[in-house]
Amino acid sequence: VCDFLGEKIASVLGISTPKYQYAIDEYYRMKKEEEEEEQENRMSEEAERQHQEQQNKPQAEAPVQTDQPEATACTSFVNVNFENEGDC
Secondary structure, three states: OHHHHHHHHHHHHOOOOOOOHHHHHHHHHHHHHHHHHHHHHHHHHHHHHHHHHHHHOOHHHOOOOOOOOOOOOOOOOOOOOOOOOOOO
């Protein structure tokens, strides 16, 4: 019974938390930020490497279409004229 009451009183007074919990929390926060930054750097390097590989591929592998579309029998032409109605 005394242990139970002692734990409750310590919990209410905030004595049960470690004295330097803020420092521990800050350490884990900084460690997480560093890991996220390293992950972003790895992703950036991978994207840059893939971009360089695509740039270095010979043009023969990806031919550019230079043919014009075939002319159809029906050709349409639209003439649009705009007129100003004076000053507004």
